[in-house]
Amino acid sequence: MSFLKLRPSAWNLVRAARKIALCRIYTFINYLEAFLSAVELGRRCRFHGRTSFHKSHAASIKIGDLCVFRSAPRSNLVGINRPCILSAHGAATLTIGTGCGLSGTVIGCFLKVTLGENVRCGANTTISDGEWHPGDTRAAKPSAITIGNDVWLGLGVTVLKGVEIGANTVVGAGSVVTHSLPGNVVAAGNPCRVIRSL
Numbered sequence: 001m002s003f004l005k006l007r008p009s010a011w012n013l014v015r016a017a018r019k020i021a022l023c024r025i026y027t028f029i030n031y032l033e034a035f036l037s038a039v040e041l042g043r044r045c046r047f048h049g050r051t052s053f054h055k056s057h058a059a060s061i062k063i064g065d066l067c068v069f070r071s072a073p074r075s076n077l078v079g080i081n082r083p084c085i086l087s088a089h090g091a092a093t094l095t096i097g098t099g100c101g102l103s104g105t106v107i108g109c110f111l112k113v114t115l116g117e118n119v120r121c122g123a124n125t126t127i128s129d130g131e132w133h134p135g136d137t138r139a140a141k142p143s144a145i146t147i148g149n150d151v152w153l154g155l156g157v158t159v160l161k162g163v164e165i166g167a168n169t170v171v172g173a174g175s176v177v178t179h180s181l182p183g184n185v186v187a188a189g190n191p192c193r194v195i196r197s198l
Helices: 002-036
Strands: 046-048 052-055 060-063 068-070 085-088 093-096 101-103 106-109 112-115 126-128 145-147 185-188 193-197
Touching: 002 046, 052 060, 060 085, 085 093, 093 106, 106 112, 126 145
Parallel strands: 046 068, 052 085, 060 093, 068 101, 085 106, 093 112, 106 126, 112 145
Antiparallel strands: 185 193
16 A cells, blocks of 8 residues: 555656656757757756747847746646747847746747746747738738736737737736737737736
8 A cells, every 4th residue: 555655756756857857858959959040048948848940040039048948748737739939030039038938839020029037928829020921912011029027928829910018917818919018917808908907
């Protein structure tokens, strides 16, 4: 009986050791890929699974210290259905501040996307300042996105071009942010709107 009680604890230790080992391996691989892709990656970032970097020659991607990227399907228990993908096109500038956490987050930058410090991007979030079809005459021009410090984007949130989100705002799961939001509010919906102040 005592063996049966110990077994889950031992299994948890094995899983924790495996998770740490895989994180170290993927962190090394991602730092190498960032270096080869000319991505400026800060100190002590951690990677669970492989993040994809795509940067044109004239673009820049700058990532602050202590950021965490979760790309492996089970690295976030909510469930991640894709890796983190960071892309900067043309002469775009993508900046991610210190201490941010991204889980299966896709950021498409055609002009300028800025994430402040300690921004939390829930599983499978999307941030895009353009329409992904620059050659199509129906596509409008890209418009910059700014996300303030300590913003929390819930599960499956989509942030579209021209949006500014103020510091300390929480955006509810599944929201589509089409207009700017002030700081210190809870907002949700499609289109996203302010529900209450914090």
